[in-house]
Amino acid sequence: MASEPVDVLVIGAGASGGVVALRLAQAGFKVVCLEQGDWLDRADYPGNKLDWELKARKDWATSPNIRGLASDYPIVEDDTPVSPLMYNAVGGSTIIFAGAWPRALPSDFRVRSLDGIADDWPIDYFELLPYFYRTDKQFGISGLPGDPAYPPDSEDAPMPPLPIGSAGMKVARGMTKLGWHWWPEFNSINSAPYDGRRVCVQRSTCQSGCNEGAKASTDLTHWPKAIGLGARLVTRARVREIETNADGLATGATWIDRDGAEHFEPARVVVVAANAIGTPRLLLLSAGPGHPDGLANSSGLVGRRLMMHPFANVAGLFEEPLMSWAGQFGDLIESLEFYETDERRGFVRGARWGLAPTGGPINTALPSRAGEQAWGPAHHAHVRTHLGHGANWGLFAEDLPDEANRVTLSSTVTDSSGVAAPEVHYTMADNARRMLDFHIERAKESLDAAGAYKIEVDRLMRYSGWHLLGTARMGDDPKTSVLDRWNRTHDVPNLYVVDGSCFVTSSGVNPTSTIVAIALRAADHMIETRFEQQVPA
């Protein structure tokens, strides 16, 4: 048990936790982080080994329920068509994320004003822009400057774009025929040696950890630096509860080690960075006499408004070999042609398209996402025509907030430490269904224009809950939001939430770039207001 409270306790060593810990350590704060996972050795990652596709379906699955590792906690997902995905380790889900790095767009912060639905954010794109530039440098972004889907930038990505491959070129030509927007994707993957990390070798195994260390993950980009500045990172530390005192201030956290022993880490300020499933779970677990419905939950919104970006996959098959098992999995190219609202389409808001590699032979030979099976004499022709001949558009639909989509605590399922598991209740909205249906048709037209002779569709992929958002939204009114505009909880003045839980609306893009920019902004504000910060006596 630590005797002296640290300045800041960070819970979770993933993307946002890494950013906040490093920034605070740079400013001289005494920082401790509790992380339920371990440090990983990238030499152990399966991507450069023969058994990659086998392990990617179990120990390296993106679903914690499939992995079932000691570092994972179960998620009850009987009441959702989309499974939440994450990783528990130093680096968090950046270990297995694809690395695509689009920013939320300006309109994403003004959904109520522009489209009359959901809510506006208390902050906007232009306020975040300086933080985007800084986190782009911290994570190491590769990209082609000048994308007209965004306001012009004054700073370019620190590295040139990654190649888009034969599949990317094929589809880009199709998009050009149609006069539709496309752009080489921005990825947090090195296209050149950067910050002591190596260059991407195009293995396309980004979601099983990057053997090269070319993909940014905070175990590489942030934690070694934070630790070098004095931050202490405790692994295998599963936080059970954030404790509070009679003044309603957070005093630290109780955590459980792998042997089941309980510890208490006292702190002047607590920062939760446990993702939009883990964070509401912890706040709900931290209910106490003065807050029987969970900590920081006077609004009743902790755990509510869960958004996960319903995802469809549209795959085109081409006669020519495209070697599409190779290339950054982050994304080759993207399109934002149909991102903004056009009410004539029968729905509001839009979706981002990302073109990704298509996987190896085991993935190809097994029944497809779209349910296609090819066994018997036709099997060989199926593999020959599919392996390396595909181009996949992934369609991320903007998910609008709905209070019925929520995270609660299970009354029957616990993790290996005996702590209640989160239970996810989620229904895909009609607006999102219409949106995906529209985008699927456009994506089919795109692949058709590119010359695909066959197109296969998965209309809603179950294992696609990569983007966990919204369960502790920010806002100016404590009655209708959990956090203020600086990510501080309205109820507890020394408690912050810096992960994707803070999102007011989901945008329709991969959120990590925006999450970490917001986290850095919150950390800067904590530094600027350090002398006004209320802390326990």
Add this chain to the structure above:
Amino acid sequence: MTVEERVALNDAERATLASVADRLIPAADGMPSAAEVLTDDRLRFVLAARPDLLGPIQAALRPDLGADPQARIDALGRDDAAALGALQLAIVAGYYTDKRVRELIGYPGQEALTIRTWELPPYLEEGLIDAVLARGPVWRDPSTGKRAVVEGAPRTYAERFAAPPEGDSHGHDRA
């Protein structure tokens, strides 16, 4: 349980595995059958990577499902999809991690490639980016609710490359 024990399927299980493997992936089109490829070495390799598959595979090979491989596959698909999935995965993984099979399908594995960022990307050379830029901004300006108008926005990549904008050209301050 050791790796050696994990492949210790009895003779009946091996025979059943071979019959299902041949039904799923028969010899055809110049390719060997899965039964031919799925030696003890390959099965040992699969189970070393995925020891969790052993139980479901043995369940899928249980004798009461009869001798007809297709009837077995159909019954498993109907009553025990997890066992069928494990069996299919083991057969496919054993097959497609075999060196000869990989050579025959022209798949080199997830090999390390050198990216050539010093070369002009072909999409720039072909003018595909110019075509995107020529259409102008596509983002929606929250101050107007309409597609943004950006004065002086580059309409070719050469223009953008020659003179990257100093600000965001949208009246917003840069920190």
